[in-house]
Amino acid sequence: MWIPKGFEIPTGVPDTPAHPESKELFYGRVIIPLAKFWMRYVQRLKVEIYHPERIPTDGGAVLAVNHTGYWDFVFGGIPSAMNGGRLVRFMAKKEIWDNPVAGPAMSGCHHIPVDRADGGGSVREATRRAAGGELIGIFPEATISRSFEIKEFKDGAARIAQDAGVPLIPVVLWGSQRIWTKGRKPIWRPKDASLILSVGEPVDLSGSSREATDRLHESMVEILDTSRARYAEVFGPFEDGEYWMPASLGGSAPSLDEATMKDREDAAKRREERIRRDAEKAAGVTPEKKKSLLGRLRGKLGR
Known part of the structure; x- marks a missing residue:
């Protein structure tokens, strides 16, 4: 497994054999290496990844990822790639497929288009594929969080995990909003930008999908708090009024x-x-x- 300079896994690099997914020509052998190269040598990011070993080395799972920036589709798949080269099939709004560049790439990676007006078909497809052994990536906030806090969740991630009989695993990103977020222009070569990617323990799926979703939300809020503290410790301190910092931490975000x-x-x-x-x-x-x-x-x- 290629770990670029600047990528660190403080909890230890998993000793995991390559999963068959890692050999997919487009996603596994082109997109993932390109994403690592882009993050390190173009965006020049410093990246810390915590507990990628919590993502199953085989079989299906639903990865619930928080959403603060437009690069989260890339960043959210990195922890699983560090654990045997596993690939995440993200659920994303179908309009992305209309883009002449992004559309073919999304299809090539076998991501799942979502019709916001009628998401039933995409939920059934995600459930089928999770039950069949794939990792399904979902942003339960549905849209980018302008506040950079964890927003209220839809319960689709929990329902898919329950119906498919697979784990529901929280993945929390912190720092991606410094690179490209809603209402801001993308920064192709950000100065001193860094990322922390943290994988949590599987969430208890007992009870209703709403109850499981509430537990997921609580878990991700706790992981985010820990990640932000670690971010400030390693990459800070930061000045008050930063646009990418939440209001609760002295930033100028709403x-x-x-x-x-x-x-x-x-x-x-x-x-x-x-x-x-x-x-x-x-x-x-x-x-x-x-x-x-x-x-x-x-x-x-x-x-």
């Missing part, structure tokens, strides 16, 4: 309550936009026809 209110406003706007598009489609207003009508209107207004 509070959890403020961020939650903004998320709900954005969700309402997306629903309205979806209803509008559906209504236009039902009325036979195609994008081309809409463009033509707008052109005519602008022409009349111009005269």
Whole structure:
């Protein structure tokens, strides 16, 4: 297993034989080595990874990952790659597949598209694949946390793990928001940026999916607190008012309550936009026809 300079596993490098997944041509032999190279030699990150051995060396599992930045799809798969080269199939919004570059890459890695308007099919697919021995990655917050705290969770991760009969494992990232997060431009070569990736113990899945989700949330909040303390110890100290620091730690990010209110406003706007598009489609207003009508209107207004 190739561990680039600057990557450290303080809890010890797992002595794990290579999993067959690691030999997948595109994901295992191209994407993962490229991700490690990019993190170390382009982004120049210092990375600490805690307890990658907690990810199963064989069989399925659901990895619940917190979400603070756009690179989390890459960073969230690194701990499992350090344990026998296991690969994570992330659930992601289907719009990513529309991108001419990202779409083929997502398909090549066998990630799972999610239709936000109707996620039932993707949940069934994730459950089938977890039961069949794959690692399924889920962001239970659904969207990036503007507050950089752990937001409220949807219960899909717990339901999939329960129905598939596989472990539910928390994975907490801290530091990715310094590289590229919501409302900020990406920093391709960040200065002194660092990451801590921590894998927690499997969560108790007894009871309802909501009860298991509450335990998952509690576990991830505790891991995040520990990770942030370690981050400050190793890579700090940091000045007050940093945009990437939560308000609770003296940063200028919005509070959890403020961020939650903004998320709900954005969700309402997306629903309205979806209803509008559906209504236009039902009325036979195609994008081309809409463009033509707008052109005519602008022409009349111009005269």
